[in-house]
Amino acid sequence: MSSCLKHKSHSFPAGRDFALASNNNKRPKRGPPPNNALDHDVLSAIFSLLDCCQDLVSCSLVCKTWRTAIAKCKCFEALYYKQWQMGLVRGLCLEEMAGVTHRLALLQSRWINVDHWKGHSVNIDQCRHKDGLLLTGSSRKKFMHLWSPEESRKCVYKFQGEYRVPVDYGPLVDFDFDESKIVGLVGSKNSRICIWRRSGMTRILNPFKCKGTFPKGLCMSYCDPEAVVGCADGTARVFDMYSSQCSQILRMHDPEVPVTCLGLSDEGSRLSILAGGGSSITVSSVLLPDHEFAAKLHIAGEIKTLSYNPCGNERTVFAGSSNGYVYGWDLRTCM
Structure with missing residues (x-):
């Protein structure tokens, strides 16, 4: 470069x-990127040549333009309805089918190990990985979970602790951490920076506005x-x-x-x-x-x-x- x-x-x-x-x-x-250089009609004509619903789902993972074209494509509806009649699909939408396809592709790879576990009761919208540790957060519930890999199994993570944002501080926006503390940005209007000591769960060391x-x-x-x-x-x-x-x-x-x-x-x-x-x-x-x-x-x-x-x-x-x-x-x- x-x-x-x-x-x-x-x-x-x-x-x-x-x-x-x-x-x-x-x-x-x-110039526009190659996958955005074709308009909707041209993309629809190309995708209509595919006779496999799974191929269309895989193409929908490429970019937003392709996903929009496939979602509105009549050929996808026809292939989807045909597979539904045969019992091959069970009411999944395009996004869910694409997610399943992506996950299966990762699981079937010889070079990629995928591990998953239930980390939060609601959606996780923040995640940080540092020094082998994993910190996940939910802005909706305003708390973070810290995970560390078990010594016997490197792909299995063990729950280490929960760190909560005070109720009156607003949502959790972003965070980062090091070996001794967690630093978080909270609040939608009046932003604050909060610090949690990793040695004590849910204890705020030094919140300040x-x-x-x-x-x-x-x-x-x-x-x-x-x-x-x-x-x-x-x-x-x-x-x-x-x-x-x-x-x-x-x-x-x-x-x-x-x-x-x-x-x-x-x-x-x-x-x-x-x-x-x-x-x-x-x-x-x-x-x-x-x-x-x-x-x-x-x-x-x-x-x-x-x-x-x-x-x-x-x-x-x-x-x-x-x-x-x-x-x-x-x-x-x-x-």
């Missing part, structure tokens, strides 16, 4: 996925001693967990583009922050007390999730988008 930008330098080789943050530079034009105006927090990430919150106004706010105060406010995106996902890396005195929002990821380095901009990465589609876990010499970031694609960059060539 070609080099894109060295701190405040203003030149790098032209590339598909990288663009400078300068207002004078326009975002490079790109951020001083001053604090726009709606949408996501957070934690790297001791800083917690970074992505806000609806396009900023990332760095909080010192020991003083309970906001130490920096960083402009990551335009005000109308919220920060919806974050990634952190702590390298000595430098804190690298990756903030995803809209169709771009801002990579910045915080060299206290100055904020140095590094690079801006663009993708086609809206960023839904971001993964950045540097290990050794690896500096790879992955982003999942709304169009079904996974994008990856090696940040060693970008910073």
Whole structure:
């Protein structure tokens, strides 16, 4: 991957996925992804050539465009009704059939082990994995469960404890954890950061409400001693967990583009922050007390999730988008 930008330098080789943050530079034009290049009528004509309901279900897993076309396709209704008459399907909708197909494909693979267990009584909408431990959370019930693998069976997880959000603090928005504590972002309007000690179940160590105006927090990430919150106004706010105060406010995106996902890396005195929002990821380095901009990465589609876990010499970031694609960059060539 070609080099894109060295701190405040203003030149790098032209590339598909990288663009400078300068207002004078326009975002490079790109054609639509291959699977979105066909309109609904063409897709319907292609899918009508398939005579197996299972093949159509598998195609519906590719992207939202394909799933919509198949769901509205008459051939799928005909094949589904035929299999229903034969007793091969029992009232499952397309989404449920796709989920079953996906799960069976994973279970039948020789290289993938899938384990599942009942973790919550309601839906799980937050999950973090770190140092072999798994932390799951439910914003509806406002509690988190911590799991650890059993020594005898590495694929079997054992329940370690439950951590609850106080009733009057609002929903659980996001969380992160390390070897000694859990840090959570709670509240839909008035955002708070709470800390739980892992040594004591359901005990809050240091809840605090951020001083001053604090726009709606949408996501957070934690790297001791800083917690970074992505806000609806396009900023990332760095909080010192020991003083309970906001130490920096960083402009990551335009005000109308919220920060919806974050990634952190702590390298000595430098804190690298990756903030995803809209169709771009801002990579910045915080060299206290100055904020140095590094690079801006663009993708086609809206960023839904971001993964950045540097290990050794690896500096790879992955982003999942709304169009079904996974994008990856090696940040060693970008910073």
